Amino acid sequence: MSGVDLEDARGRLAAHWGAAPPLGEVYVAHRERVVFATRDPAGRRVVVKADVDPDRLAREVAVTRAASAAIRVPAVVAHLPGLLVMSWVGGDPVVAASPDEHWAAVAGALRRLHDTAPIAGLPSFLESGGGIAESRDWWAGIAAWLDRERRRCQDRGAPPAEVLNPLCDLAAAGFAGQPTPPMRLLHGDADSFHWRCDPATRAVTAIDLGDAGVGDPAWDLVVLTHWNDTRLPAVLDGYGADAATRARLGQLYEPYRTLRHLAAINWLVDHGYDPTPTVEELTRVSRCRPR
Numbered sequence: 001m002s003g004v005d006l007e008d009a010r011g012r013l014a015a016h017w018g019a020a021p022p023l024g025e026v027y028v029a030h031r032e033r034v035v036f037a038t039r040d041p042a043g044r045r046v047v048v049k050a051d052v053d054p055d056r057l058a059r060e061v062a063v064t065r066a067a068s069a070a071i072r073v074p075a076v077v078a079h080l081p082g083l084l085v086m087s088w089v090g091g092d093p094v095v096a097a098s099p100d101e102h103w104a105a106v107a108g109a110l111r112r113l114h115d116t117a118p119i120a121g122l123p124s125f126l127e128s129g130g131g132i133a134e135s136r137d138w139w140a141g142i143a144a145w146l147d148r149e150r151r152r153c154q155d156r157g158a159p160p161a162e163v164l165n166p167l168c169d170l171a172a173a174g175f176a177g178q179p180t181p182p183m184r185l186l187h188g189d190a191d192s193f194h195w196r197c198d199p200a201t202r203a204v205t206a207i208d209l210g211d212a213g214v215g216d217p218a219w220d221l222v223v224l225t226h227w228n229d230t231r232l233p234a235v236l237d238g239y240g241a242d243a244a245t246r247a248r249l250g251q252l253y254e255p256y257r258t259l260r261h262l263a264a265i266n267w268l269v270d271h272g273y274d275p276t277p278t279v280e281e282l283t284r285v286s287r288c289r290p291r
Contacts (some may be wrong), residue, residue, distance in 0.1 A: 003031035004082075009050035010038075012083055017041050021048070030271045037088065045088035051210075057084045059128060060210040063185070070112040072205040089205045090198035096228050097221045102197045103231045104238025105204045106224065109195070111239045113206070114184040114217040122185070125213030128187040130263070138183070138216060142175050142259070149262035158265060159279045163286040167258045174255035181216035181248075188258045190220040192228065218249050222256040225285050227281065229253075257285065 006029060017040065024037030027047075034050045051057050061084065064073045074086040082278040126132040126141035132148075136240050151238045153159065187194070190212030196205045221239065225232050232253075236246055261282045268275040 002072070004034050004050045004052055006034045006036065006050075009034050009036075009048060009083060012050075013038075013048060013085070016078065016080060018085075034272070040077060040085070047074070047086050047088055049084040049086070049210075051082055051084075054082045056128075056148075056210045057082065059122070059212060060084065060208075062119055063122065063209045063212040064196050067113055067116060067206065067209065068183070070116045071109045072203060073183065073209070074207060089196045089207055091198045091203075091205060094192040094195045094197055094204075097191075098197070100231065100234035101202055102204070103225075103228075103234045105197060105202045106192070106195045107221070107235040107238030108240070109204050109206060110187065110190060110217075110220055110224065113187060114208050114220070116185050118183075118185040118214045125186045125188050125211070125215035125219065128213035129137060129186075129211035137198045138181055139175055139178055143172065145263070146171055146175070146272075147260050149259065149266055152266045153262055156265075156269060158275060159282050159286075163283050164262075167282065168262075171255035171258040178252070181218065183214050184217045186213055186217065186220050187223075188215075190223045192224060209224070216252075218245075218252050219256055221249060222253055223260055226257045226260050229257075254285075258282070261285070 006026065010021055010023065019041055020186060021038040024039070026034070026036045026037040032052050036048055038046060038048055040046050045175060057079070061076050061079050063075060064086075067073050074089050076084070076086055078085040092098070092102075094106055124138075124141065126138070126145065130141070130145045132141045132145050146168060151166065153164055154161070187206060189208060194206065194208045196207065197203070221235060225235055236249070239245070241249070261278055264278050265275040265282070268278065
């Protein structure tokens with residue numbers, strides 16, 4: 001698989017627009033993906049994504065358009081093979097210091113997304129986000145994903161075995177015997193930095209739907225709060241979670257959080273980023289686990 005190049009992406013866009021796009025902030029630049037800000041020929045702010053996987057961008061286009069009936073999303077400005085241009089989204093990112101009202105507003109948007117019928121042909125999130133192909137059973141796929149990330153972390157020696165093994169054993173036990181979850185349309189990577197909130201109206205916009213797929217809605221709620229678990233009460237209230245949803249999340253929160261952090265450690269190393277903050281956070285979680 002060949003990589004993507006920033007200047008190549010700009011050149012392709014120049015050929016499409018008939019003018020070289022000015023280079024704004026570069027948000028992402030690694031061998032699989034480049035994301036940067038620019039302006040279109042009319043002077044409007046846009047975000048450009050170039051990806052080695054054209055199917056990922058096509059999925060993001062399809063899901064973004066389908067989700068627009070339920071939640072605020074960027075507009076698709078142009079879609080070329082391996083290249084996507086979307087409208088720029090203003091507002092504040094949702095961060096640890098954001099008020100509970102912003103977190104609750106994001107949760108409300110997630111609920112509306114989960115209540116949206118998945119588009120035809122959308123794969124399981126296990127395939128689109130986890131790289132687990134052809135898994136028709138959710139929990140079998142989750143178990144395979146956990147096992148893969150555990151083995152890769154063992155090979156790296158991070159986190160250390162005294163952190164990794166107990167957490168993985170608890171996660172595996174937490175997943176075992178769970179009933180089939182409700183299968184809904186997921187954002188897939190619903191971390192708080194993938195939302196923007198208008199500070200005046202509290203309207204929220206979802207961005208970066210490239211990992212969207214069909215799966216357990218509890219995954220999105222865990223990913224939203226996995227770095228900020230003290231926000232979970234506000235998120236559950238904003239989601240309109242009933243007693244059964246709260247009970248399910250109580251059982252699955254730590255197993256899903258462990259899997260998310262392990263997958264992040266491996267992804268970060270694979271793409272040339274420092275995993276230390278995630279390793280430290282997983283170590284903190286390990287120290288706080290029930291004894």
